[in-house]
Amino acid sequence: MTSLRQGRAATLMVIAALLVSTVGDEVAMVALALRGADRTGLTSVVSAQMLAGLVPGIALGGPIGRIVDRFRPDAVLGVTLALECLVAAAAAAVADGAVLLIATMLLLGALGAVAQTCVMALVPQLFPASAAQLRVNSLMESVRNAGYIVGPLLVGLLTARGGTGLALAADAGTFAFALLAVPVISRWLIVTARERARTADVCDAVAAGADDAVASGSQPPGKTEGGLRVGLALLWAGAQRRATLATIVVTVAATSVVNVLLPFFADDIPGGTAVYGVLLATWSVGLVLGPFTLRGRLGRRPTSVVSVGAATVVGLSYLVTGAYPVVPLMLAAFLCGGMANAVQNVALRTYVMADCPADVRGRVGAAYGATLQSSVAVGFALAGLAPAEGARWGILAGGGVAFLAGLIGWLRTRAVAPSPVPAKDVSVTAGQGSERGTP
Template sequence: MTSARLSRGATLLTVVALLISTVGDEVALVALALRGADRTGLTSVVSAQMLAGLLPGIVLGGVIGRIVDRFRLDVVLGVTLVLECLIAASAAAFADGAVLLIATMLFLGALGAVAQTCVMALVPRLFPASDVQLRVNGVMESTRNAGYIVGPLLVGLLTAQGGTGLALAVDAGTFAFALLAVPVITQWLAARAVPLPPTVDTPPAPAEGAKGGLRVGLSLLWTGPQRRAALATITVTVASTSVVNVLMPFFAREIPGGAASYGTLLATWSVGLVVGPFVLRGRLGKQPTAVVAVGAAAIIGLGYVVTAAFLVLPVMLAACLCGGMANSVQNVALRTHVMADCPQDVRGRVGAAYGATLQSSVAVGFALAGLAPAGWARWGILAGGAVAFLAGSLGWLRTRALTAPAPAGANESVPAVRVSEERAS
């Protein structure tokens, strides 16, 4: 089998597997939340489930990063999918009480964080060229967001037919299907002639640069003035827009058309998430990724400002479509910027630190939203969107100023590679 054919086949299967496993993640989240509400009748249990799914990526970031860096990526991903399959199948039969429901979400959240870190480390390893990484990350972002749309719809259909037990059983099947991609990834890594680290049976002795966990990942993640400017901007905008996400259901009372229009707005944002990465295939894709990421963050904030300021449904729909597209562009550009210049032996820790940073920002936004009265939802959305727009605009100016003109034939990531390698040595 030629490497070109293997590359195309592996890409297709990996994308399909990602879509299926993402659908599985959403099925698990929604089905377990529905079961928690049905079996306990307590909002506190559902809230605890949501937090349990979020916290492992923050608290266990160092451990996850070391695991991904220490062992073979295909092995780690395969074991993770097997465990997700077993836990989802067990939850279908046994997870009824509050403790088991919260524990199930905790384990699935931890395993999901491992899988996401594996994917972040795999992309630059399989696609060394930064422009190719951007396209692949764009395809994966669209695929992942499509899963977010399909997942809840599937839960509704399955729950109506056979309850949450059927939904969780199908969820286990999605993870089993995703395992089909693991042997292909193994062959692909070999075909690319990229040396794999030893298996779990023969762990390597850690080099000096491979020691440490989340602290090392964070120090490398925040290396360089441009990266610090971009990440600082994104953390502020993510926290402020997370406040908006909490307030949006209360804002539904003020929208013309009520809950039906609110659902349409959410669906439109989701459509924007799917189609957004395709705009990176044009001139925008040739711009520095840090600049694109923070510029997109400003557009997200502007989208929320327009949505809350003009209660005219066509205007709100257009704002949500643009905001959703900018949301996915931000994700793709920032992920590519972070991982493209990262030394191979620390990609797991940098990826875990990246995930922990963003999830911490989300958690801060969720906590701040609890301080806003429900009756002030519209003003809270305006304020959160305005903060994101201002922070993104200032960040865009700052990152543009820090983007040094590259010589012909070079890409923007070369200086950062040298800095990262010096820090890791």
């Protein structure tokens, strides 16, 4: 009973820290962008800031993965949050020029990528069962998305009262608060390690098989071997993994094109920018609500199929928006699209975690982040080729490509999905997931 209470306390603390740190991430991004626009008056500086926050997760995936695999992820997370706190506090005091503003965004982007990789590695350690991972990932997704709503609102209030300096100082405080969760996580990791040690005797046969595998030369990579290359190789291993991730890469790139074009589409819709703001808020509401749909029958389906199906719905929502720019229909499409977006994130993250070996979680998590961020960057770059006056056609094209790619991918993942595990064998495979990505 004590162990159960500790687990619940750890979960609540982690969720609270995640909410606060997500608010902090949003506060930093919006406040730094506002300061860049105010102090320099150059759109190129703000654009460079946005790219600086995105690039580290792609370029530094290898080192980040090796660091998380080599050291305890809870310790790495603690150091990362402390550094984020210091960077935000320093930015509040001295980040005025273009170079410092871009450098600050670069540092926070790199530290944020490390923190996300730590979370990817910690969740399977704290919650070994795949069903528990799905529940926790769903809850974290809703909490994270709520932070995306609260963050910009908080920036507006703080900036109105004390400028961007006050907002960045509050941002430093959010990371300091999130640090309080690290000791709780560390204690719970010790508890789970002890519980696994008590049941180690039932795994003698498996351990013997593992020894034979090591003796035959098929041992896993070391804690620092290969970096991003190893992470990508494991991430994309197996026909089902390749079918799932290839679909997600295409749909994310296509919908990222749409995200860039939507502001230009605002002038063509009834109500203009006011309705555009309502649409964005509706999508955010969908992001918060979406994970709760995984508590029913949807949550019992293979996570690979669910993630691809959700990506298909996202593409369809944009396709409907471009084809029929009628306010009630667009609101319904954006609500469904936001919910599907959140479901896609939860299902895909759980799918990647489900059968990832413990000693390579950092590298696989970094490869996962780099893959998705690369897809977003490709979409942003492609959007720059579309003319502003043709925004509606670009949205139709992006939504159509995402919908068709998702539909084809959904059929493909259903075809390669493994057969359900018989009821009598469920206890043997608990915690491994019903859909292994490796052959």
